[in-house]
Amino acid sequence: MINGIAASRGIGIGSICVIKEHELKYEAVKVEDVESEKKRFDDAIEQFKAETMEMAEDIRKRIGPKEAEILEGHLVMITDPSMSGEMGKMIAAGQCAESAVEAVCDMFIGMFSKMDDEMMRQRASDISDVKVSLLKILLGIEDVDISKVAPGTILVARDLTPSMTSQIVKENVAGIITEVGGKTSHSAILARALEIPAVLSVPDITSTVKDKDTAIVDGTEGVVYINPEGDVLSQYIIKREEYIKKQAELQGFMGKETVTADGKSVELFCNIGTPKDAKKAMECDGEGIGLFRSEFLFMDTNHLPTEDEQFAAYKEAAEIMQGRAVIIRTLDVGGDKDIPYLNIKKEENPFLGYRAVRYCLGNKDSYMVQLRAIVRASAFGKVKIMIPLVTCVEEIRAVKEMVAEIKKDFDEKNIAYDKDIEVGCMIETPAASLIADIMAKEADFFSIGTNDLTQYTMSVDRGNADVAYLYSTFQPSVLRSIKHIIECGTAAGIPVGMCGEAAADPLMIPLLISFGLTEFSVNPVLVLTARCIISKWSKADADALAAKVLSLDTEAEIVALLKESAKE
Amino acid sequence: MVSQKITITNEQGMHMRPASVFSQAMTPFASDVKVVFNGTAYDAKSVMMLMSACIKCGAEIEVQCDGADEADALKKAIELIESGLGD
Numbered sequence: 001m002i003n004g005i006a007a008s009r010g011i012g013i014g015s016i017c018v019i020k021e022h023e024l025k026y027e028a029v030k031v032e033d034v035e036s037e038k039k040r041f042d043d044a045i046e047q048f049k050a051e052t053m054e055m056a057e058d059i060r061k062r063i064g065p066k067e068a069e070i071l072e073g074h075l076v077m078i079t080d081p082s083m084s085g086e087m088g089k090m091i092a093a094g095q096c097a098e099s100a101v102e103a104v105c106d107m108f109i110g111m112f113s114k115m116d117d118e119m120m121r122q123r124a125s126d127i128s129d130v131k132v133s134l135l136k137i138l139l140g141i142e143d144v145d146i147s148k149v150a151p152g153t154i155l156v157a158r159d160l161t162p163s164m165t166s167q168i169v170k171e172n173v174a175g176i177i178t179e180v181g182g183k184t185s186h187s188a189i190l191a192r193a194l195e196i197p198a199v200l201s202v203p204d205i206t207s208t209v210k211d212k213d214t215a216i217v218d219g220t221e222g223v224v225y226i227n228p229e230g231d232v233l234s235q236y237i238i239k240r241e242e243y244i245k246k247q248a249e250l251q252g253f254m255g256k257e258t259v260t261a262d263g264k265s266v267e268l269f270c271n272i273g274t275p276k277d278a279k280k281a282m283e284c285d286g287e288g289i290g291l292f293r294s295e296f297l298f299m300d301t302n303h304l305p306t307e308d309e310q311f312a313a314y315k316e317a318a319e320i321m322q323g324r325a326v327i328i329r330t331l332d333v334g335g336d337k338d339i340p341y342l343n344i345k346k347e348e349n350p351f352l353g354y355r356a357v358r359y360c361l362g363n364k365d366s367y368m369v370q371l372r373a374i375v376r377a378s379a380f381g382k383v384k385i386m387i388p389l390v391t392c393v394e395e396i397r398a399v400k401e402m403v404a405e406i407k408k409d410f411d412e413k414n415i416a417y418d419k420d421i422e423v424g425c426m427i428e429t430p431a432a433s434l435i436a437d438i439m440a441k442e443a444d445f446f447s448i449g450t451n452d453l454t455q456y457t458m459s460v461d462r463g464n465a466d467v468a469y470l471y472s473t474f475q476p477s478v479l480r481s482i483k484h485i486i487e488c489g490t491a492a493g494i495p496v497g498m499c500g501e502a503a504a505d506p507l508m509i510p511l512l513i514s515f516g517l518t519e520f521s522v523n524p525v526l527v528l529t530a531r532c533i534i535s536k537w538s539k540a541d542a543d544a545l546a547a548k549v550l551s552l553d554t555e556a557e558i559v560a561l562l563k564e565s566a567k568e
Numbered sequence: 569m570v571s572q573k574i575t576i577t578n579e580q581g582m583h584m585r586p587a588s589v590f591s592q593a594m595t596p597f598a599s600d601v602k603v604v605f606n607g608t609a610y611d612a613k614s615v616m617m618l619m620s621a622c623i624k625c626g627a628e629i630e631v632q633c634d635g636a637d638e639a640d641a642l643k644k645a646i647e648l649i650e651s652g653l654g655d
Contacts, residue, residue, distance in 0.1 A: 108620070301626020309575070
């Protein structure tokens with residue numbers, strides 16, 4: 001078994017075809033006939049552009065516009081004055097075309113690969129692709145044709161370039177293994193778009209395997225087996241069948257309503273961190289945004305984002321969601337999230353200190369900016385305000401007063417907003433849970449944050465390995481708290497959601513159905529999985545299981561029972 | 569020469585797509601267009617140079633335009649950055 005990076009889910013079993021790379025050798029001679037060298041270079045550039053355009057068109061048709069953009073990027077790069085322009089200058093000064101191409105590309109590769117930004121480092125591999133393609137054209141080297149590989153082929157390459165990808169016939173390639181690349185590299189993006197299992201960054205794989213070796217590519221776990229034993233192979237054949245069946249089943253939930261087995265509708269929302277993630281939520285069939293973390297606007301910058309900057313981001317998310325709910329959590333700073341320019345003092349116990357709504361209400365000027373931006377964005381969709389870490393009802397009242405003040409100001413200035421904008425709160429502290437009935441009179445909705453609720457209820461720092469064993473949402477105390485919060489919300493007639501990791505946990509879902517949760521907010525990639533599990537539980541079955549669970553004394557017994565009863 | 573300071577607000581900063589949107593929009597102008605960031609001036613008509621500046625969301629840059637159509641070039645540049653560079 002060899003480990004690599006799990007880049008594209010699924011299991012592929014097949015026969016290896018190693019893609020050998022040609023050596024791009026040339027002699028860097030001084031050119032006498034500069035004119036004809038310039039022409040040779042210009043022709044190569046024209047050929048490169050024509051081929052790249054053709055490949056981009058092909059990828060656009062077969063895979064999608066987003067993936068074709070990679071190749072269109074190559075076109076933009078080569079036409080840039082500092083690329084082909086610089087190369088041309090070097091050739092005019094007597095260098096051969098090959099060394100001009102290599103020198104300019106290598107300079108940019110060096111520059112981009114040193115940047116502390118994954119997206120920018122990715123550009124280094126783009127430039128490297130451009131360089132290799134140009135050198136191949138100049139040296140007259142034909143690319144390996146991988147469009148003709150036999151069905152059931154596992155492609156093994158140092159790197160999967162977009163030009164190789166454009167030749168892949170999806171039906172014939174069972175898996176991909178490369179020596180370089182990470183989760184966000186082009187190879188990974190393209191493999192995922194083609195739905196071919198892929199494991200990347202497997203060291204020396206091209207030199208340790210040969211054509212016709214049998215390989216298993218487990219792109220879910222990120223492992224590769226070369227010439228596996230019979231029992232491993234048969235295990236994986238079964239695993240592959242199960243995976244394919246499961247995927248087909250999940251796809252059947254695309255575009256469907258989220259309903260329990262006895263036909264009760266619940267809402268299935270997504271947790272996101274940037275407006276761009278909202279697109280992903282839509283693609284994954286999320287029915288709304290249950291948690292939009294606003295911290296991204298405050299991180300990676302050196303100043304407090306202005307009202308306009310924040311408004312633009314919230315409006316973008318609201319527009320992408322086309323009228324579906326977008327619940328924006330106001331700044332949750334402090335605790336483990338430090339934003340240097342806010343100059344929050346170092347504390348002995350940051351999780352018990354000046355964080356989230358406490359910080360915001362202590363800095364009303366900057367909180368006002370965020371609230372105004374959110375209320376303005378409410379004119380563009382169904383935007384809601386969610387207050388994190390409340391512990392007493394005065395905090396909700398204070399925020400609602402600020403919102404009322406904003407509305408009054410907007411009315412005077414004729415600024416559009418949603419007059420019915422809801423203000424709800426996270427219930428993630430034992431204090432808020434215990435007075436959930438009081439909170440429910442002030443809040444328009446609840447959302448249970450299981451991570452903090454578990455940490456505070458169990459008084460456990462989950463980063464501390466000595467006590468982490470206590471950190472479980474299935475502790476009887478935490479379950480009772482969740483049940484109590486949902487019941488208080490239901491009694492007051494307000495919706496209760498959950499936006500912690502637990503909302504997508506197959507073991508937790510039946511309990512949440514029994515307790516009466518109305519909105520599940522999950523990571524976009526888990527929407528279909530959650531919808532599938534919810535569809536398998538009726539209220540009666542869930543109630544029966546919950547009654548048994550609540551009669552148990554320990555977390556271990558509860559988890560064992562839930563595992564035994566799980567429906568996947 | 570005319571110039572204006574502005575903050576980059578699109579989420580990913582000056583990465584491939586915003587940089588090419590920006591450089592392509594600046595290319596037709598006769599004026600020299602430069603983006604000054606951290607004390608260095610980068611050619612705004614070159615996507616490679618713009619990307620090499622590694623300008624992230626929240627960064628403050630200065631756009632400098634110098635030439636016959638400098639006012640129009642600056643106006644266009646500021647509009648584009650304010651609209652999030654097509655991101």
